[in-house]
Amino acid sequence: MSIKVYDTLRADRFEFEPVRPGSVGMYVCGMTVQDKPHVGHMRAAVVGDVIRRTLAYFGHDVVFLNNFTDVDDKIIARGNQEGCDYQVIAERNMTAYLEAVDKIGNLRATHYPKATEHIPEIHELIERLVQKDVAYAAGGDVYFRVKKFAEYGKLSKRKVDDLRSGARIEPGEHKESPLDFAVWKGAKEGEPYWDSPWGKGRPGWHIECSAMAMKYLGETFDFHGGGLDLVFPHHENEIAQSEAATGKEFVRNWTHNGLVTLGGEKMSKSTQHFFLIEDLFARVDPATIRFYLLSTHYRSPIEFSEERLGEAGIAFGRLKATAQALRDALGAPPSREDVVEPMDPARIVDPELRTVLGLFQDAMRDDFNTAKAQGHLFELCRLLNRFLAEPASGAKDEKIEEGARLFHHLGDFLGLELRELGEVSVPDEIDALARARVEARQAKDWAKADQIRDELTALGWTVEDKGKTGEYVLKPKGC
């Protein structure tokens, strides 16, 4: 089953071919843990997760890395500010990230490598660069010599001459050229450090990703992802370091996700313009956030606002309502599968269901088009609701069972939680009102029944009657 993937470097889509048959290596830049994760970090994580799931679904064995840059200037500064070790800051934020990633429904990565745990690999890589004379020690630092890498700028489509005009050497740096970047930073007084052949210091920002990716995935691997804002300089520099050291292509496919915006402007921690994920989780169901993040193609920007989130909640509620209706008809579904076994459309009996599965798979194989795939999920939703409303028959039962399997299969594919629906606990006084309304209805006291319904509405509850049976369903507002 072919998968088409857009590659930032080649600026086009290509049919995916693994670098090494049998195993696919994937690396997604996680965060520099100076702060708690925000929605932008979640989007990159969710996009990476869905790409990984899609590759696995279509038969690839994926090794998925999501790194932490757990030492850098800002983490150290934050530690000083709070009067604690930088590691305390890093540890706290890594924990927050992993908790968030779990809540939003991502599968755990194969590894979450940390820069501080790969100092020997980093040294080794720097050593190779120094030996090839593409890196040089200066004033306790080690810098990458950009002019030695002829292809510098190929990822971000920039010319070295254009870059040079804006670049500057900051005070305290010892670069030969403004474009050179640090692969090792000498420690100043009071800063954490590791010993190295070039003196005490810590890794530069970009080197850890090159060293860790190569350690676990080899010198050339399949996918490297992250936010679009990492293209320059981070990923450009990774290419330069890695390819200068190995003489080989570093990454086959660069998959960059579009940025999350707030009021049309990029969400960013440097401008204090962001939603902290923990604040968002406190008021919006994480599954709804995942659903929303997947409703736009991963390479497009996505706007976060109360209005958008509210709409996503309603739309996702439609899916959940169908899940609930299926549960009512068939009982609780089996628990979700992390490793989703592909379903063969040819083995689906009902032609309409078969079409949905085929189209959904096509959408996912076409550069991970989750927005389109979700559209097909809604079509399935409509089909199922229609089946559910048909008069009882053996044929109906078979269609519903087959459709329910498909529904959960597709939900699992996207990582949407539709199997375990949160139980809505109805307060006793609310249920008492609802029961009183049933009595009024049975007595055909419509005025009283409507008055009670108004009261419930005022209390934030919607009551839905189920035909003439006297049964009802209570739903809290916004659900």
Add this chain to the structure above:
RNA sequence: GGCGCCAUAGCCAAGUGGUAAGGCGACGGUCUGCAAAACCGUUAUUCCCCGGUUCAAAUCCGGGUGGCGCCUCCA
């Protein structure tokens, strides 16, 4: 200033040469005591503007206009 991306109905959003998915909203219908939910139907003769290529363009090319991103740390 340089480089890149984007512009589709009231809103969100798919669409990469063959005659506009899906969601929200609105309106009409079925169901209901009335609603809600669900289902059925309607809601873009047209895809920012102007040219061009083509039998055929939202999709390709050129030129505008508007927005965003990167060029410094950023998912």
